[in-house]
Amino acid sequence: MEALNPYGKLNEAEQERLVARQKTRKRIAIIAVSSIVLVAVVVVAVVVGVSATQKNNHKGQNKSISSSVKAVCDLTLHPDSCYNSISPLATSGNLKLQDIYKLSVQVAINELSKSSKDFIENGVKKLNITDQRTLAAIESCQELFSLALDHLNDCVSIKDTNLVETLNDLRTWLSSAGTNQQTCLDELEDSSDVLSNMFNENFKNSTEYTSNSLAIISSIDESISSLGAIGRRRLMGFGGGDGMPEWLSGTERRLLQTPAERIKADAVVAKDGSGKYKTIKAALKAVPEKSKKRFVIYVKKGVYYENVRVEKKMWNVMIVGDGRDRTVVSGGLNFIDGTPTFQSATFAVFGQGFIARDMGFKNTAGPAKHQAVALMSTADHSVFYRCTMDAYQDTLYPHSNRQFYRECNVYGTVDFIFGNSAVVFQNCYILPKKPMQGQQNTITAQGKVDPNQNTGISIQNCTIRPAENLVGVNNFLGRPWKNYSTTVLFHNVMDRFIDPKGWLPWVGTSAPDTIFYAEFQNSGLGAVTKNRVNWKGLKLNLSVGQVRKFTVGPFINGDKWIPKTGVAYKSGF
Secondary structure, three states: OOOOOOOOOOOOOOOOOOOOOHHHHHOOOOOEEEEEEOOOEEEEEOOOOOOOOOOOOHHHHHHHHHHHHHHHHOOOOOHHHHHHHHHHHOOOOOOOHHHHHHHHHHHHHHHHHHHHHHHHHHHHHHOOOOOHHHHHHHHHHHHHHHHHHHHHHHHHHOOHHHOOOOHHHHHHHHHHHHHHHHHHHHHHHOOOHHHHHHHHHHOHHHHHHHHHHHHHHHHHHHHHHOOHHHHHHHHOOOOOOOOOOOOOOOHHHHHHHOOHHHOOOOEEEOOOOOOOEOOHHHHHOOOOOOOOOOEEEEEOOEEEEOOEEEOOOOOOEEEEEOOOOOEEEEEOOOOOOOOOHHHOOOEEEOOOOOEEEOOEEEEOOOHHHOOOOOEEEOOOOEEEEOOEEEOOOOOEEEOOOEEEEEOOEEEEOEEEEEEOOEEEEEOOEEEEOOOOOOOOEEEEEEOOOOOOOOOEEEEEOOEEOOOOOOOOOOEEEEOOOOOOOEEEEEOOEEOOOEOOOOEOOOOOOOOOOOOEEEEEOOEOHHHOOOOOOOOOOEEOOOOHHHHHOOOHHHHOOHHHOOHHHOOOOOOOO
């Protein structure tokens, strides 16, 4: 950290990123059927000729394989690394698009496994590091590598028959695998130039291979999406039906509507000893691994001074409190005292399918301690309902995967909603507080690093107003943390305290042209856009159709998973 930086973060050097090969995609002439697999589920090919005809001539066969791989790799940001890594493994004369995709993921798995081992065994251990913050950053990296490998392995475990209907899952998991590797680099840059340089050398291929897999699956997804809902349904082998989710039983909806004290919880936590457990951490030890059944923990009123982790094998955990101001988890880990941002969260969620209701999450480190996270979630399909997240810098860290926040209160100062998940905030209160002297408030800092990631921050129907007197403080909607930073605000009410410019550069006086920021049909004196920054990436005149892409249904695939959580939500515009 640079001591003179009022934001307490290292400024990112302007990194040259390859712009998405849009021209190449425009040359895609036909969306062809690649094969009929097992139960006649159709997989769409994006490039003509990907399904190569079996050749009698061995030389002709190799040429056909080479052409197929090259055609697909030309869609990626790193076509040379894509072709050079995949083509030696491609041996079939009837190569299908899904075969090339799976090969691309497999080489990413192999490379990440190798690079992460070399990084630790042949790099880190030889440096004899004693600095505690750097050691903690290395520990974060090891966990992040493991999370990335989990997602990559999930991506090759999908059956060919399910490939098309799981495109959103695949794109999410590949986006997360890339985010995890980038987060390791971010943590190292905050602690050690030597290690960050070592990372860039060791993980160049790994990050490119992950990006290549993402580009391939994104091309399929976008091509099928262009056919519209009816075409997509036909391609996926869907028939009629009323379109209602088959799992809408109402069981968990009743669970969310039931008063906390009447819930039949699997575990009860109470500071006064009236429950089986006195700490949340103790109750979590009772959660079965990778259970598909909801495990409910009721946490009675009180302030619980503990740093909590819902581990990645703790699936479908639901934590219910007595109210966001009555049941509070409080901690104070922070960057200045030696804890990396990724490890500073008072409450961290890794296990998929997590729900929190009527809970408060606080980091009390204060503004002088810089990065100090109250809540972090890297859990896919995580939901936070009627909760409060309260800190200063970096309050809420929706790190990766798909997340939904409904009727929550979020307090903070600098970059206090940040990360690279696909996240929607709906009917929430976003409440900037008074920062340190000389600091400016920035609500969002979105971290999209690859144009093919399906990530971003979507803020819908929320109220943005100051939590306290902010006279003399400049307040902005956000600043672009990474080159493809994506943030969309629509149908919100904004108080006049928002600076007329709206957005703040990360460095310099402008922002990369590759960002995507949008404001649409917001109201209040802070929503007036006539004096907004003149950035190519700021969109102030989008159509309803363009904004609709950032609603719950399409953006986080919410109609497929939020209904079974029982949380009320608005699917579309």
